[in-house]
Amino acid sequence: MADSHLVFVLLALTLIAFVWGRWRFDVVALASLLAAVLLGLVPSDEAFSGFGHPAVITVAAVLVLSRGFELAGVVDVIAVQVLKVGDRLLYQLCALVGLVVVLSGFMNNVGALALLLPVAMRMAKEHNTSPSVLLMPLAFGSLLGGLTTLIGTPPNIIISSYRASISGERFAMFDFLPVGGAVALVGFAFIVVLGWRLVPRRAGKASLDDMFDTANYLVEVSVGEGAKAIGWSLARFQRKLDNSVPVLAVVRGEQRYAGHAFYGVLREGDILLLEAGPEEMAMLEDKAGLRVGLAPSEPERVDDDEASASHDSNGAIGAGSDDDAAASRAGESAGEGAGESPAVKGDDATQRARHLAARAKGLVERDERDAEQQQALEQTRKATRDDSGKVDTEGLHLIEAVVRTDALLVGRTAVELRLHHQYGLHLIAVARDGSRLRQRLHEIRFRAGDVLLLQGDADELGESLAMLGCLPLARRNLNLGQPRRLAASLAIFGLAIAAMLLDWLPASVALALAALVTLVLGMMPLREAYRAIDGPVLVLLAAMIPVGQSLETSGGAKLVADALLTLGSQWPPMAMLAGLFVCCTLLSNVINNAAAALLMAPIAASLAKGFDVALDPFLMVVAVSASCAFLTPIGHQSNTLVMGPAGYRFGDYWRLGLPLTLVAMVVTVPLVMWVWPL
Template identity: 60%
Template sequence: MIMESIGLTPSTLVFIVLGLTLAAFMWGRFRYDLVALAALLGSVMLGLVPADDAFMGFGHPAVITVAAVLVISRGFERSGVVDIIANQVLKVGERLLLQLLVLVGTVVVLSGVMNNVGALALLLPVAMRLAREHNTSPSLLLMPLAFGSLLGGLTTLIGTPPNIIISTYRGNVTGENFGMFSFTPVGVVVALVGLVFIVLVGWRLTPKRSGQASTEEMFDTANYLVELKVTEESKANGLTLHQLHDELEETIPVLAVVREDNRRAGYSFHGVLQEGDILLLEAGPDELKLLEDKVGLSAIAEPEEDNETDRDEADSENGASQPLDERQPVDTEGLQLIEAVVRSDSMMVNRSVRQLRLNQQFGLHLVAVARDGGRLKQRLRDIRFQTGDVLLLQGSENEIADSLATLGCLPLANRELHLGQPRKLALSIGIFALAILAMLFDLLPAAVAMSSAALISLLIGVLPLREGYQAIDGPVIVLLAAMLPVGEALETSGGADIIADALLRFGVEWPIIVSLAGLFILSMLLSNVVNNAAAALLMAPIAASLAKGFGVSLDPFLMVVAVSASCAFLTPIGHQSNTLVLGPGGYQFGDYWKLGLPLSLVVMVVAIPAILWVWPL
């Protein structure tokens, strides 16, 4: 066995594996599910995890429950439950405090009954529309909204993966899991206090980023759109748009082709270019030189005298852009442009336009990319997408929603709210209510009840099967399944006892509440650099050893881990909700702690006494 040959104790090896795993999480070079899988396989090779038990985590109740909740959450979205709520949120008016109260309050409630990332994703376009309609900086709304989704997850068993993990761990130790609403007394108190703090004080601590409230301002689109004419001598004459891109060896989005006063969107133009065609496309100085040198296209300097009047009338009727030197701001709605943010689970992450074949496979033209609140100036073909990037895309109005869903992008602009079918709306709520009742009366375990609800939703058509599979966040499932055996190795190797003994020696002369505060801070800091589910998995055995050392009840220690693992307020990488608002809000890495640190302290000060009151030592 490798462990025997290198002469190290199991606990030492566990600490080495976990140290390398945490370093890889913080480095961010590799996705967290791959890091977790490497940690699992390394633990097996070192003899820390039995080979026969290596993949038992994929059938673990906590993993199954998380997957089922993700499917149910997508069913809520599909049936129109959240659209009804969002439609009301849009009526709040222009007062910022009222906007914050309604937005954050709504996401807190939704996050208690569905996945908190899903709840945020549904209300993010609503917040963006509110900001644009009332000329408010989105940065004042989006960070509070993201933090509200984390607070709302504290209120129920299914609100966030750490609660499910802690409940299952308690069941393994004591034989009885936490129930659906065991987290509610403490969670509601913490969420309400956090909501009040964010609405009255917290938003003042968020940076106000200007210039992010509209597509034109963020991307400065009008200054980059140019008109180019196909002449008889142009090499582009007789080429299709696809062949044009091949000649250029560059992806330069052709937004529209104007021919004889008729304007066709670039994505729907499949013919060959002819003499006299005018191309409306998005290009900077480098791209313009490339277009002129390689295919003989150059910008129109001034309108032709012979048909200037006709062209003006055609532009008025068809919405085409004016010539470069005298055009008005471009009608982006007519061009069917849409903004979308790249999610952390998107297939686009670390891939380029060419690798994804956006145009050929998805029918999408990439017009521009914004990162950290500013437009990227490099060539589109050279950009490798990152989580939180905001994309300006053009595509078919009928197909763009499906394409974005497949790519793993969240639409931010021009997203219309559509009420679901009343029958499916009632069915979705009814199925979920039956699952909750089955859990409340101990008729079914959480994993079975939630899985049954997800299955019934798929069988009766509340959610199409394809969307059901898409709803399951594969990286999170792999992370949980891989880290569960590693977390158990921390306990079985004696590593958890070593950490607990160190905390006991530190806190032996202090009241137990001080040790609880130390456990809270340690778990909270961990959750800000690794996934919160991983933080809960690693801290649960330490909490159990600490409670055993003090000779007191296990429950308050586990509840401290459950709450603190969801307090990922300090960095944009601690939770998917934080990452999701990074681009649209124009935030920088260091912006999060300005609101996150005070909010974390408020949560700790409120949560620990509330836990001790509900779950006494």
């Protein structure tokens, strides 16, 4: 089989694996690269040349600088003002979408969305707005903003590097602005004026309690006398109950201990604050001998005549009489009622009266004990409930977090990850597509876009979530940053941009130098820099660059271009540009946009050569269309991140995404031909 045919087979299998989603896209890309080497499509000595490619270095540097902006408080200074826009939805959309468009032009668009997502959630809660109305416009705005500059999105960097490999000259920092800026501006206007009306209003919730119905599942369970759980650690408790009942807190006396931080053993009288439904409650009773609450015991049933006698005797006791007096009265009453001599029946009546009196006394003592237990429960509840009677989660350090596409959790369970032992986190609940999952927690395999309710130490939550690849959605305490650090971050970034504009340094060197200076000056810890680098995206780029080149070197790109030229030989170049836009957009909605740009760039170059026209218009169309992944939640990480918090379904995205894509194409094609003449 010819190399040109082999590369098509390989790419087809790669695309199928991307769409299937069984393996992460970085693993698929690396497997595709190694297969290309084994098939002889990529020379073995060039297999890993992509890891040193300028596009990969540039993307890594932008990710580090974006994290530096966050730590310096650059975005928070602006976000404070966003929260003051008022309760009109138009103003909220303008503020959120406009800000994310601007930020995405100068930092990673996923990073910009991650910073503003908690702000949007807070805004939705404060103004009683469904998050679904705000989050899709916010995600699409982050994609539009990336069109405006060289560093706004990986496809722009890839196209610039590809142009340099063909013509020896790269696109400059703001070469994308005339076309990309116009598309972003028109797209922004469309979203805030009309587009948001096309977004389905889903049941995504803006608050922790609403998202997970926490109040309906938090129950208090007492460790009673003789309970099996006495002497158990919480770890053993979880194992016995198949890790299906999260313990949020242990209340002992007037002290309350967070479940994730309690390492003692359970004692009689402890109260456990649990997340449990009816099924789990039955399991608690069966396997641990625990019962819900401490309600007073119900009195034993007695016969009507016994109850009457008990009442009389109880009354006598309450008046201060002794058992003999009660028995005497009972005996007289019995004798008279029977019409018989007291000498005959007196002894039996006296014994029965004494029995009933003793029984009544026992009931009184039990009622007193239950009253004391109830009083103890009420005192305990002061530690677990607020003034309104609802379970008080304050101090339990609960947080919502959304699973990113590149998260360590994807495809794994909490047990496999050892969330508590490795990361100090308790998994309390999982929501998917806007509703809480009812499966047992240890059976749930996490997916990108899932929203998790987690518990952990307040000081370590952020670090643990970052290690796992989760984005916190809880109320964000905006940090205004340190003025000196903020000014220094902007100055360093400004100098890097100036060096690029004046052609003093290529983008990869200028931005890498800026990232290094940020670290040397101590403006960001080194570990934060490494965490900011999106490893899966870099592996994807590094692996797909040689595969994309093999499409050109094997002659595969020329075959595709020749077929398109034959098909559209009578079409004007504008129609061919529109067709290229459609093909690249469809591809970017099912695979990563960077991979789409890598695969379509050689085809665009072959088309330009076949038409005997300038290369730049075709490359610019690929750059714009590769970032117009508005049709599906899997086309871009920004789309995936908002799916869970907003409660979107897979088919919701095209409602706004399709008209927005058409708007982008109508603006892009004629503007490209005007700014970059054929």
